[in-house]
Amino acid sequence: xxxxxxxxxxxxxxxxxxxxxxxxxxxxxxxxxxxxxxxxxxxxxxxxxxxxxxxxxxxxxxxxxxxxxxxxxxxxxxxxxxxxxxxxxxxxxxxxxxxxxxxxxxxxxxxxxxxxxxxxxxxxxxxxxxxxxxxxxxxxxxxxxxxxxxxxxxxxxxxxxxxxxxxxxxxxxxxxxxxxxxxxxxxxxxxxxxxxxxxxxxxxxxxxxxxxxxxxxxxxxxxxxxxxxxxxxxxxxxxxxxxxxxxxxxxxxxxxxxxxxxxxxxxxxxxxxxxxxxxxxxxxxxxxxxxxxxxxxxxxxxxxxxxxxxxxxxxxxxxxxxxxxxxxxxxxxxxxxxxxxxxxxxxxxxxxxxxxxxxxxxxxxxxxxxxxxxxxxxxxxxxxxxxxxxxxxxxxxxxxxxxxxxxxxxxxxxxxxxxxxxxxxxxxxxxxxxxxxxxxxxxxxxxxxxxxxxxxxxxxxxxxxxxxxxxxxxxxxxxxxxxxxxxxxxxxxxxxxxxxxxxxxxxxxxxxxxxxxxxxxxxxxxxxxxxxxxxxxxxxxxxxxxxxxxxxxxxxxxxxxxxxxxxxxxxxxxxxxxxxxxxxxxxxxxxxxxxxxxxxxxxxxxxxxxxxxxxxxxxxx
Amino acid sequence: xxxxxxxxxxxxxxxxxxxxxxxxxxxxxxxxxxxxxxxxxxxxxxxxxxxxxxxxxxxxxxxxxxxxxxxxxxxxxxxxxxxxxxxxxxxxxxxxxxxxx
Numbered sequence: 121x122x123x124x125x126x127x128x129x130x131x132x133x134x135x136x137x138x139x140x141x142x143x144x145x146x147x148x149x150x151x152x153x154x155x156x157x158x159x160x161x162x163x164x165x166x167x168x169x170x171x172x173x174x175x176x177x178x179x180x181x182x183x184x185x186x187x188x189x190x191x192x193x194x195x196x197x198x199x200x201x202x203x204x205x206x207x208x209x210x211x212x213x214x215x216x217x218x219x220x221x222x223x224x225x226x227x228x229x230x231x232x233x234x235x236x237x238x239x240x241x242x243x244x245x246x247x248x249x250x251x252x253x254x255x256x257x258x259x260x261x262x263x264x265x266x267x268x269x270x271x272x273x274x275x276x277x278x279x280x281x282x283x284x285x286x287x288x289x290x291x292x293x294x295x296x297x298x299x300x301x302x303x304x305x306x307x308x309x310x311x312x313x314x315x316x317x318x319x320x321x322x323x324x325x326x327x328x329x330x331x332x333x334x335x336x337x338x339x340x341x342x343x344x345x346x347x348x349x350x351x352x353x354x355x356x357x358x359x360x361x362x363x364x365x366x367x368x369x370x371x372x373x374x375x376x377x378x379x380x381x382x383x384x385x386x387x388x389x390x391x392x393x394x395x396x397x398x399x400x401x402x403x404x405x406x407x408x409x410x411x412x413x414x415x416x417x418x419x420x421x422x423x424x425x426x427x428x429x430x431x432x433x434x435x436x437x438x439x440x441x442x443x444x445x446x447x448x449x450x451x452x453x454x455x456x457x458x459x460x461x462x463x464x465x466x467x468x469x470x471x472x473x474x475x476x477x478x479x480x481x482x483x484x485x486x487x488x489x490x491x492x493x494x495x496x497x498x499x500x501x502x503x504x505x506x507x508x509x510x511x512x513x514x515x516x517x518x519x520x521x522x523x524x525x526x527x528x529x530x531x532x533x534x535x536x537x538x539x540x541x542x543x544x545x546x547x548x549x550x551x552x553x554x555x556x557x558x559x560x561x562x563x564x565x566x567x568x569x570x571x572x573x574x575x576x577x578x579x580x581x582x583x584x585x586x587x588x589x590x591x592x593x594x595x596x597x598x599x600x601x602x603x604x605x606x607x608x609x610x611x612x613x614x615x616x617x618x619x620x621x622x623x624x625x626x627x628x629x630x631x632x633x634x635x636x637x638x639x640x641x642x643x644x645x646x647x648x649x650x651x652x653x654x655x656x657x658x659x660x661x662x663x664x665x666x667x668x669x670x671x672x673x674x675x676x677x678x679x680x681x682x683x684x685x686x687x688x689x690x691x692x693x694x695x696x697x698x699x700x701x702x703x704x705x706x707x708x709x710x711x712x713x714x715x716x717x718x719x720x721x722x723x724x725x726x727x728x729x730x731x732x733x734x735x736x737x738x739x740x741x
Numbered sequence: 742x743x744x745x746x747x748x749x750x751x752x753x754x755x756x757x758x759x760x761x762x763x764x765x766x767x768x769x770x771x772x773x774x775x776x777x778x779x780x781x782x783x784x785x786x787x788x789x790x791x792x793x794x795x796x797x798x799x800x801x802x803x804x805x806x807x808x809x810x811x812x813x814x815x816x817x818x819x820x821x822x823x824x825x826x827x828x829x830x831x832x833x834x835x836x837x838x839x840x841x842x
Contacts, residue, residue: 718841720834721773725765 123173127181127197130166130207131246133159138239141232149231156235157218160242164211171208174199175593180252180317190312196252198316201597202449205590206249206383209456213375214242216574220464221367223571224471234274234365241267245376249383254303254314257384261299261344264380265292268372272364284360291357295347302340306391309333320390331393338396341388342403349381349433352407356666358430362422366467369422374429374459379452382436386445386598401441401525405532408434410664412539416546417650417660420477421466424547428503429459431536435518438529444521446594451514453594454585458502458511461578465496468571469551472564480647481558482551488564491572493552495579500548502582504541504633505626508612510585516626517591520619534625541633549641557645587611749790756783770822770832774815781811 137159145151178200185195218238225234244267247260266289273285303314310319345351350358358378362369372378385392385400392400411430418424432455439448470477472489486493502511515537522530556562566572587608615623640649650657659665717723756779763776785804792800826832 716841718838720837721765728761728765 123170124181126166126170126173127199127250130163130170130211131197131243131250133163133166134239134242134246138236138243141236141239146232146236152232152235153222156239157215157222159239160211160218161215163242163246164208164215167204167207167211170199171204174204175201182252192312193255194253194315195256196315197250198252199250201593202383202386203249205449205453205593205597206379207246209379209453210242210245210249210376213456213460213578214245214371216577217367217371217375217460217464220370220467220571220574221365223568224367224467225365228365230274234271237267237270237274238367238371241271241372241377245380248380252316254306254316254388257387258296258299258303261296261348261380261384264348264377265289265296268292268361268377271368271372272361274364274368278363281363284357284363288357288361291354292347295343295345295354298340298343299345299347302337302343305333305337305340309337316388319388323390334391335393335395338392339399341391342385342396342400345381345385345437346403347381348384349378349437350407350430351381351403351434351437352410353666355407355411355430356670359423359426359663362420362426366422366463366470369426370460370463370467373426374463375456378429378433379436379456382433382440382448382452385437385440386449389440389445389598392440397441397443399441401438401529404434404437404439404441405529406434407431408438408536409532409539410434412536412543414660414663415543416539417647417657418543419480419647419661421469421479421482421547421551422463422477424479424543425459425462425466428462428540428544429455431540432459432503435515435533435536438533439518439521442518442521442525442529444518446591446598447514447517447521449594449598450517450591453590454502454510454514454582457578457585458499458509458582461495461499461575461582462503464571464575464578465492465499468492468567468575469496469564471567471571473560474563476558476560479547479551482561483554483557484552484561485564486552488561489566491566491575495572495575496552497548498579498582500544502585504544504630505537506630507615507623507627508586510582510587512626513586513591513611513615516615516619516623519622519626520615523619523622530622530625534629537626538629538633541630542637545634545637546641549637550644554643555645746790746794750787753783753787753790756780756786768833768835770825770834770837773834774818774822778811778815781807 134156137155141152141155145155178198180196180198182194182196184192186193218235221234221238225231228234241264244260244263248257248264251257251260269285269289272288273282275281276285306319307314310322313319313322346354358373361373364372408431411427411434415424415427415431418427432451436448436451436455439445439451468489469482469485469492472485472492473482476482498509502509505512505515519530519533519537522533589611641647647657650661662668760776760778760780760783763779764773767773767776785807788800788804788807792798792804822832825837829836831837
C-alpha cells in the first residue's frame, strides 16, 4: 500500500531540508529557500493525499523504537481526522508563511539559517501532531521549544531578542516540567503504557480510575499546555517573543506552536476529570480577559496581535475546559488562518515602514497599501467574529458551550469578544485610517507579490473557513454521534438556530466594541483612552505589572536560592568535604614520606627485620 | 671431640650474622659488597654441610651453581660500583641518597 509511506515523508522531509541547508547550502540563499519551501509544500501535498485516504479510517503506523524490558517505546504516527486537520493547518499555513518569508527576509545575512530553523521547527511541530504516545509527543514538544528558541533569538545580536528567546525557553521548560511529571504519573497508573489509544481504552474499561490521582495527572499535563499555549500564569513569554522576525511570529506564535498546547489538550481529552476541566476552563477564561485588557493599551502593532493571540488561546483552552474540544479545535483552525493573516499583514506594514512598529507613527496606510489593508480588514473582521466570516462560527461554538455549562464564563467570553473588537479596530483606525502621523508613511508602498499572495490566500481562508465543514470533521473525531449541519446554507444559519442567545450576544459584543473604537479612535491623533483613564491605562500598558511582579517574586526567590546553593557549593561541598579529604590525604602523605630516607642501609635493615618477623611467625609458633 | 652438623651450622650462622652486620653498619660500598659475599658463602657452607651429613649430593650441586652465579653477580656489581664512582666521585652510602623524598 503506497499510502503507508506518506506520513513518514510528511514528517521527515522538513528535517531533511533543515539538515541539507545547515550542512551544505548555507552560502547559497536561493537553494536554501527552494529546499525549505519545497519540503513543506511537498509535505502539504502529501497531507492532502493522506487526508483523502485516511479521513474516515484512522490508522496508526508504528515501529518499535526502544525495547528495554518493561519499557516499550513505540515511534508511531497516528492519522485520524484530528491529526490530519492539524497537519493541514501546519503544512498549509506553514507553506504560505515560508513563501512570504522569501520576501520578508530578503537581504538578511542569516537568510539560509532562517530557513533551516523554519524547517526544523516544522519537523518538530509535525512530530507533535503525529505522535501516538506521550513520550514521543514530549520529545517533539521539547524540539519545538528548542526551534522556537532559535527562531525568537534569530537576531541574537540584539540583546532584547536574545533575552526574549531565553525567557520563552525557560518559561516553557517550567510548564514542561509539570508535563513530564504528569506523564510519569500516567506511566505508573496505566501499567507502563503511554499509548493514547491504550490509555483511552483502559479508562473506558475502568471508569473508577477517574479519581483524584488522575485529576492531578491531568492538571500536570495541562501545565505543559499552559507553557506552550502561554496561559496565565506562564503567559509572559509570548509578547516578548515578538522580537523574532514577523513570519516567525505568524508561524509560531499564531498558527502552530502556541496551538500545540490546545491540540495536546484535545488529543488527550479523555484523561481529564471534571474537576480538572473546571480548573482548565477558568484558567483559559481568565487568560482571555487579562490579555484582552492588556491589548487595549499596547502601541506596538505586533504586541497588540500577540496579546490578541493570548486572548484567543484563552478562549480555546476555555473551550476544552467546557468539554467542547471540537469547538476549540475549530477555533484553533480559523484562528490559525486569520491570525497568521493579521501577523503577515502586520509584517507587510512593518516591511513598508522600514521596521517601524508603533501604530501612532502610521496612519493613512489604507491608500498606500490597498491589498494589505483589505486583507488585514478581513482578518480583523474574522477575529472580531462578524457573520459570516470564519471567526464568528468558531467563537460562537465556544460561547454556546459556555452558555450551556457556565454562565459566568459565558459573560466573560462575551465581554472579551467586545474587547477584541475594540482593540482590533483601534489598531485598524489608527494605523490604516485617519491622517499620516509620521513621514515614514509617505514613503510606504505595497509589498512584493511573494508577500501579498499569501495574504490573499489566507484572507480567502479566513472568510470561508467557517462554512467548509471543518467543525463537522472535528466533531466527528472528538464527539461521535452528534448532529451537525451539512450544506452551505444550513451551516450559515446553524448558530442562530442552535444557540441564538450566544450568536446574538457575540454580534452585540461586536457592535459595542466597534462603536466604542469608532468613537475614540476614528481620526484620532492621540489616545483619548489614555488621557481619560490614565490610571487604568497605565496599568494596562504596563501589562498589569506581571513582569515586574515575577521579577520581584519568582526571579528574586530564584536568585536567592542560587546564591545559597553557590555558598553551599563553595564552602560546604568544596570547602568542607573536598577540603577535608584533600587535606587528610596531603597530611598522611607528608607523614609517610619521612620513611623514605634514601639510605641504603636503613632499607637493608628494615628488610632483614621484616624477614626475621616473618620467620618468627612461621617457625617460632 | 667429634665435629657434628651443629658445629658447621653454628659457624655458618656466625658468618651470616657477621656479613649482615657488615651490610648494615659499614659505609663503604665495596665493603658492603664483600659482606654480602660473606653472607652468600655462609649459606654455601650450610648447604655443603647438609649435603655431607645427609649423604645427598644435591646440596653440593646447588653450591656450584651459587658460586657460578655469585661470580657473575660480582662482575655486574663491581661494574655498577665503578660506574657510580665515576659519576659521583664517591663510594659512600651517605652520599648516595638521591632517592630520598
